[in-house]
Structures are given as structure tokens and as C-alpha cells.
Amino acid sequence: xxxxxRADRTDRPDRMKRKDPLMKxxxxxxxxxxxxxxxxxxxxxxxxxxxxxxxxxxxxxxxxRRRTPRPAFDYVDGAAGQELTARRTREAFASTEMLPRILHxxxxxxxxxxxxxxxxxxxxGIAPTGFTRFMHAEGEDGGAAAAAAAxxxxxxxxxxxxxxxxxxxxxxxxxxxxxxxxGSRWFQLYLWKDRERSLDLIQxxxxxxxxxxxVTVDTPVAGQRLRDVRNGMTIPPKLSLxxxxxxxxxxxxxxxxxxxxxxxxxxxxxxxxxLPSLINGMFDPTLSIRDxxxxxxxxxxxxxxxxxxxxxxxxxxxxxxxxxxxxxxxxGRQLDRAPVSLKALTEVxxxxxxxxxxxxxxxxxxxxxxxxALALGADFTLIGRAYLYGLMAGGRAGVxxxxxxxxxxxxxxxxxxxxxxxxxxxxxxxVRAPWLTAEPAGSGAPDPSSASRxxxxx
Numbered sequence: 372x373x374x375x376x377r378a379d380r381t382d383r384p385d386r387m388k389r390k391d392p393l394m395k396x397x398x399x400x401x402x403x404x405x406x407x408x409x410x411x412x413x414x415x416x417x418x419x420x421x422x423x424x425x426x427x428x429x430x431x432x433x434x435x436r437r438r439t440p441r442p443a444f445d446y447v448d449g450a451a452g453q454e455l456t457a458r459r460t461r462e463a464f465a466s467t468e469m470l471p472r473i474l475h476x477x478x479x480x481x482x483x484x485x486x487x488x489x490x491x492x493x494x495x496g497i498a499p500t501g502f503t504r505f506m507h508a509e510g511e512d513g514g515a516a517a518a519a520a521a522x523x524x525x526x527x528x529x530x531x532x533x534x535x536x537x538x539x540x541x542x543x544x545x546x547x548x549x550x551x552x553x554g555s556r557w558f559q560l561y562l563w564k565d566r567e568r569s570l571d572l573i574q575x576x577x578x579x580x581x582x583x584x585x586v587t588v589d590t591p592v593a594g595q596r597l598r599d600v601r602n603g604m605t606i607p608p609k610l611s612l613x614x615x616x617x618x619x620x621x622x623x624x625x626x627x628x629x630x631x632x633x634x635x636x637x638x639x640x641x642x643x644x645x646l647p648s649l650i651n652g653m654f655d656p657t658l659s660i661r662d663x664x665x666x667x668x669x670x671x672x673x674x675x676x677x678x679x680x681x682x683x684x685x686x687x688x689x690x691x692x693x694x695x696x697x698x699x700x701x702x703g704r705q706l707d708r709a710p711v712s713l714k715a716l717t718e719v720x721x722x723x724x725x726x727x728x729x730x731x732x733x734x735x736x737x738x739x740x741x742x743x744a745l746a747l748g749a750d751f752t753l754i755g756r757a758y759l760y761g762l763m764a765g766g767r768a769g770v771x772x773x774x775x776x777x778x779x780x781x782x783x784x785x786x787x788x789x790x791x792x793x794x795x796x797x798x799x800x801x802v803r804a805p806w807l808t809a810e811p812a813g814s815g816a817p818d819p820s821s822a823s824r825x826x827x828x829x
Contacts, residue, residue, distance in 0.1 A: 418765045418766075418768060418769075419768065421434055421764070421765065422434075422764065422765045422768055422769055422772045423772075425764070425772060425776070426776075427737065427776055427780075428736045428737060428757045428760060428761075428773060428776060428777070429736070431757075431760040431761050431764045431769065431772065431773055431776075432448070432760040432764075434763075434764035434765070434769075435447075435759075435760045435761075435762075435763030435764045435769075436448075438621060438623065438624065438763065438764065439506065439507075439621065439624055439763045440614070440617045440618070440621055440624060440625075441602055441617065442599070442602040442603070442604040443505050443506050443624075443763070444506075444763065445598040445599065445602055445604070446502065446505070446506075446596075446598075446599060446604060447506060447756055447759045447760070447763070448598075448756070449596055449597075449598035449599065449704075450596065450702065450703035450704050450707070451594035451595055451596055451597075451703060451704050451705055451706065451707045452594075452595055452597065452707030452708070453597075453707060454703060454707065455703075455707050455708050456700055456703035456706070456707050456708060456709050456711070457702065457703030457704075457734070458703075459703075459711050460700065460702075460703055460711050460712065460713065460733055460734035461734055461736070463711045463713045463714055463734075463804075463806075464713060464734060464735075464736075464737075464739075464740045464743060466804065466805050467713075467739075467743045467747075467802055467803065467804050468802070468803040468804075469739070469742065469743070469746075469784065469787075469788060469801060469802055469803075470788065470800075470801040470802070470803070471787050471788055471789070472788055472789030472790075472801070473789075475789030477786060477789050477790070477791045479786075479791070480782050480785040480786050480790060480791060480792070481791060481792045481793075482494055482778060482781060482782060482785070482793065483793075484750065484751060484793050486524075486728060486730070486750055486751040487524070487557070487582065487583040487673050487675070487694075487695065487728065487751075488582060488583075488673055489524065489555045489582065491522065491523050491524060491555065491751070492521060492522030492523055493521065493522070493523050493774070493777075493778050493781070494741055494745055494751060494752060494781065494793050495523065495735070495741055495751065495752040495753065495754055495777060495781075496518065496523045496524035496525065496526065496555075496557075496751065496752075496753055496754075497514055497518050497523065497524070497525045497526055497753070497754060497755075497758050497770075498526055498732055498753035498754060498755035498758065499526040499527060499528035499529075499531070499557075499559035499585065499587075499755075500514075500528055500531075500755055500758070500759060501528045501529075501530030501531065502530065502532060502634070503528075503531060503532050503533075503759070503762070504532035504533070504631075504634055505532070505634060506759050506762055506763050507624075507627070507762045507763050507766050507769075508624075508627035508628060508631045508766075509762070509766035509767055510531075510532050510533060510762075511525075511527060511531050511532060511533035511537075511538050511541075512533060512537070512538075512541050512767070513762055513766045513767035513769075513770055514758060514762060514767075514770050515527075515533075515538045515541045515542045515545070515554065515556065516541050516542075516545045516767050516770075517761075517767050517770035517771040517774060518542070518554060518555075518556075518770075518774075519541070519542045519543075519545040519546035519549065519550070519553075519554025519555075520545055520546075520549040520550070520771065521771070521774045521778075522550055522555075523555070523774070524554075524555040524556060524557050524583075525538070525542060525554065525555070525556050525557070526556070526557045526558070526559055526585060526753070527556065527557070527558050527559065527581070527638075528559045529558075529559060529560055529561045529563075529572065529636070529638065529639070529653070530561075530636055530653070531636070531637060531638060532634055532635060532636070532637055533637050534637035534638045535558065535572070535575050535576055535579045535581065535638050536575070536579050537637065538556060538579075539556065539579040539580050539581070541554075542554030542555075542556050543580070553580065555582065556580065556581050556582070557581060557582065557583040557584070557585055557675075558572075558576040558581040558583070558584055558585065559584075559585040559586075559587055559677065560572060560573065560576075560584055560585070560586050560587070560666070561586075561587050561590060561653055561654070562586055562587065562588050562590075562655075562658050562662055562663065562666070563653050563654065563655055563658070564655035564657070564658065566665070568639070569666070569669075570669055572638060572639075573666070573669050573670050575638070577670070577671065577672065581672075582672055582673065583672060583673045583674070583675060584666070584670045584672060584673070584674050584675070585675045585676075585677045585697060586663060586666055586674065586675070586676050586677060586693075587677045587678055587701075588663065588676055588677065588678045588679075588688075589677070589678030589699070589700075589701050589705050589706075590653075590654050590678075590701070590705060591654060591655065591656035591658065592654050592656055593654060593705075594701070594704050594705040594706065594707075595707075596704060660687055660691050663676065663688070663691045663692075663693075664691045664692060667691060667692030667693070668692075673694045673695065674692065674693055674694050674695075675693065675694065675695040675696065675697050675728075675730065676688040676691075676693045676695075676696055676697065677697035677699050677732065678697070678699050678700075678701065679696045679697065679698055679699070679715075679719055680698065680699075680700060680709065680710045680712065680715040680719070681710070681715065681718065681719070682718050682719060682721065682722035683722075685718075685719045685722045685723050686722055689723065689727065694727075694728070695727060695728035695729065695730065696719060696723060696727065696728075696729050696730070697729075697730045697731075697732050697753070698712050698715055698716050698719050698729060698730070698731050698732065698733075698749070699712055699731075699732035699733050699753075700712050700715075700733050701733065702732075702733045702734065702755055702756060703733065703734075711733075711734075712731060712732060712733040712734065713731065713733075713734070713743065713744060713747065713804075714804075714806050716729070716731055716744065716747055716748045716749060717747065717748060717807065719748075720748035728750045728751070729748065729749055729750055729751075730749060730750065730751045730752065730753060731744040731749035731751075731752045731753070732752070732753040732755070733755075735752055735753070735754050735757060736756065736757050737777070737780055738776075738777050738778070738779065738780025738781035738782070738783070738784055739780060739784050740752075741777065741780075741781050742781060742784045742785060742788070742796060742802070743802050743804075745793055745796045745797060746796045746797065746799060746800075746801055746802035747802055747804060748797075750797075754773070754777065757773055757777065758770060758773055760773065761773030761774075788801050
């Protein structure tokens, strides 16, 4: 063994002297090296640097988790019960298969769509979320501003922490400055028992320029969100030893929280002291389709019903006067083991027919998810958690980054699929889903996403 080692050492210099016939070496030329030596200047704007380094929504989620107190982060990240519906929703999106189209000659992809009487620059908008300033002090101000700048609709929740009038002011100011037109905005109304207060909200929403009313119907009671229970989450948060420790390594969040105006349901009240009573009075399990009919009579604009997951509920909503439907399982935050929105989309589309506008909500975290929803029958999509991850990661700038990432992912997917427009995706058959019945090639079976309206049920 020792002789072999000595032989190896003896041969090594000879091997090193041999020239590689395929590689000619030379000294580096300074003129060629200089363009490569481009070092970025250190940035004092750490927020911008963090956001620029985020490559997708999951990266924004990672930043948000690091910078946001656990109760606030888990309120966004968590879901009801064992969180089965939330997980199954993500699994459904991940199981879809997209068919590329080669040599398609498409030079660009137009991501704009017509929805609810407006033109949205992108095929997604911001979903309504409650307690938004609990996630980040900029709250709805940041979301509405980023949406207006991007030319997409922003949805304000009844349980929002900025009022109808405040959101309208921000949306119009930024929209006019950035795009030369007021921002588009929708208002989400819980179907609740206080008709007098509901009517007041409806009238204020109309006066403030909210063009579409989204009536949420899947909250007869609040879902059991176990992360919130385990975290001892309260609105507003209480200062305890645990929260003080948490604040020690998330100082920016706490500084913003303690030095800005208190959390309120700003469209309902100007004080934080009555939050518990407002929450308890928000939901009413005795409400029925007649209450939806009453809202239809009170609201003169477009009305979408949010929380539809079956053909039967789609038909009942349309018969009650809905102009459009939002297929949503509330992000898995209400009934655990509820149907997955993406899977329910085909059934709802078949019942509603091709002329009813349908929006897909719940579980979207990428541009590929948006493309899948559009190809399987949706006219538009909403982002909730993805928007809030951006907000928690960096306020308005973080929301803008989330919108930018989703838009670019959507554009790239459409280009690779040869789709010059959203209309090219719809009914194209280029997205396959394992839960849809497979038909033999050339069978002439209709695409489920483009089903015509069936005869009405008795």
C-alpha cells in the first residue's frame, strides 16, 4: 500500500504538467474582468431589500412570520378545526396539470379582464379580510393603495379596521395619481340580523363609490379556529408577560401598534371598547334566503353571493337576485372538511351557466393557481392570505410585491400555455384536474368549465 502511495505522489507532477487539449488557458484580462465587478451598494432601506429578495408568496410568508407576533400571524395562517379543508385546498391546486402549447406565436399575454362592470388590470383582486390592522399598522390603507396602483379591485370587509369612507379616500387618491382614475372597490357585507345597521352600511357603501356588494353567507356562527384558542388571541391584543417577551424581538410591529390609532371595526364604531359585542352580534344562525332577498332590494348595484359551494346554493342565490357568485370555503376558516372551492367550481359553473360571473376564492398562493382557476371555469379570482402575507412582510410595499409576484407568475404560465388573453384559457382544456371525469381523446365531450346552463330544477 505504501509503494502505491509513493507511486501516486511521483506521478502527480507529471499529470499536472500535461496540457488539456480542449482547454487553452490565459491570464485574465482586466478589461474583461471590470464589467463583472459590479457590487451593489448596501441599502439602508431594509424593508425594500427584504421584499426584493422574496421570489414567491411563500418567501413573503417567511418574512411575515418572522416580523409579526404569533397570534396575528396564526390568525392569518391558520384555519378551522384540524385545518383539513385548508390543506386539501392547497393539495387540489397542486394536483392540477397544465398543458403547454408549443410554437404558438403569442408575443404577449393580456392579463386584463372585465368583471362586475369594471376592467381589472389583472385576473385577481384583493379579498375582504377582517382585523387587518392587527396584521400590520398600515392595514386596509396599504391594501387599498397597492390595489389602486395596480389597477385591481380592493374588497373591504364589514369587520375591516378602516371605514368605508377612509378606504374610498385612499383608493381614489392613489388611483388618480398612479393610473389617472379612481380605484375600484367592493364592499363585503355579512348577512347579519341588524337590518337597520345593514341598511346604513349599504347606503354608505353606495355613497362612497363601492360598485359591488359581496354578501357573505357562510357564517351563521364563527368557525372554531384552534390556533387562535391556543394563542389566547384577543382583539385588541392584551399586554401580558407573553406578549411583552414576543415584542422584544418584533419591536417594529409593537411600536406601530402602540403609536397608531386603536383597532376598531371602523365602519361600525369609532371605539375599541365594544368589539366583543359587535363580534357576538355579527352572526345569526336564524337568517335565511329571505334576508338575502331583502338585501337585493336595498342594494341597487351589482351583488355577488360569497360562500357558494354547491349547485343547489348557486341556484338559490341566483333566484334571490344575485348577479354573480363567489365560490369560496372561507379559506378553510369556517367548516372544516367543507368542499374544496376549486373542486366545487365545475358544479357551480354547470348550474349557473356561461353568462353568470363566477369568482374563485380560497387557497390561491401563486400565478399557476390563478391560471388553473380561470381555465376550470372562473372569471376572476380573489387573494386573501397571499395579500396578508405581503402586508405583514412590508405594509403597502409588501402588498405591491405580492401583486407583482402573482402577476408575473400568471403572465409566464399564460405565455408557456400559448394564451394571449384570459379568454384563451377559459374552456381551453389546458388544465387537467384528477377529480374531473376523464374522457377518451376525440370523444367530443364538452369541457366542464364551459358547460351551458342546464334546465332549471323544480
